[in-house]
Amino acid sequence: MKNQFDQIIVGGGVIGCSIAYQLAKRGYRVLILEKNHIGCEASSAAAGMLGAQGEFTERSPLFQFAQESRALFKDLSEELYEKSGIDIQYIHKGIMKLAFHQQQYSKLKTIAAFQREEGNPAYLLSREEARQMEPGLTENLHAVLYLPNDGQVSACHLTKAFSLAACHHGAVLQEQEKVSGLLVENGTVQGVRTIEAAYYADQVVIATGAFGDELLPEDYGTLPMKGECLLLELDQELFRSTLWMEGCYLVPKQGKKVIVGASSIAGKTNKHVHAASVQRLLSRAQKMVPQLAEARISSFWAGVRPATADELPYLGEIPGVKGLYVAKGHYRNGILLSPITGIYMADLIEKKPVNPFYYDRFRVDRQSNKREKAGESK
Secondary structure (H helix, E strand, O other): OOOEEEEEEEOOOHHHHHHHHHHHHOOOOEEEEOOOOOOOOHHHHOOOEEOOOOOOOOOOHHHHHHHHHHOOHHHHHHHHHHHHOOOOOOEOOOEEEEEOOHHHHHHHHHHHHHHHHOOOOOEEEEHHHHHHHOOOOOOOOOEEEEEOOOEEOOHHHHHHHHHHHHHHOOOEEEOOOOEEEEEEEOOEEEEEEEOOOEEEEEEEEEOOOOOOHHHOOHHHOOEEEEEEEEEEEOOOOOOOOEEEEOOEEEEEEOOOEEEEEOOOEEOOOOOOOOHHHHHHHHHHHHHHOHHHHHOEEEEEEEEEEEEOOOOOOEEEEOOOOEOEEEEEOOHHHHHHHHHHHHHHHHHHHOOOOOOHHHHHHHOOOOOOOHHHHHHHHO
16 A cells, blocks of 8 residues: 555654654655754754763663663764765764852762762863863853763754665655544544544554644643754854753854853743843843854744653553554754654654663653643643
């Protein structure tokens, strides 16, 4: 049948395209259905930070998942370039977390101690040491935590590369085609329907980010978390590492550009960028690098991240509907976790053994009344 596939991926963001790539690479006939165009939501709004260390002070499934995923990017960048012709702009210049007073410094010391216990490089730098590495930094620093193993990519290039690499292996991509419902019979998914047609597959994966919750049972919804960003253009390169303070990060990009992000507004799905958010972000950006006051504002935008009550993604099969899978709720870590998520979901679909640590904590039925709890937790 023309409309018969092995798997259907609903959602053409970085998570859906990564899953499609892994499945197609394994020889399956995969269909990607995207209601708009590839990477049009959070995947194109993200700054692309690969921050696998800076927010963790204890072992957790998310920390371990992030470590494994970050380790994939170097080889993945070469693999995707070979199969898609797209450079995902993988940059491995580290992340600096800035402290401006003693309380912030104490938090950095806790992070550094844990990271070193886990065998990860983490260096506490004095103001002088940090400014020797990055002369553009403000003199008003207290200290810096330098994490050399973290890095960044271009989020939109990564998403596009995953989609083209999936197509290279035979996946079919259809944009501008919204899934309006699931085809389920006797507790087993049969496929999906759109305005245009019906498509059939033994497995359907819902990877719609902060949207598309109407396709899932009510318990498995996500909470939208809006984020606003700016793009600045510079006359000269001011720093090479990604810089991060409470409430703001600076991600230097090719062509003397810097992404400044990001606000975090719960429950909003509009794409308006508010003047107050721009003011706060610019103020913090200049607090880190004073010369950014002379930068030009090139553009600004908003994206919507998918959050969950416990800030862990939903990865697995929906209870009671055989063959229906979900991969949502990556919150701020969608770009970082996209490589490992693709592998993990493909393994689940193939019924291969997966890490029980991940399976237990990421399974979709790990708690009840998720949408209600997500709203209450924020």
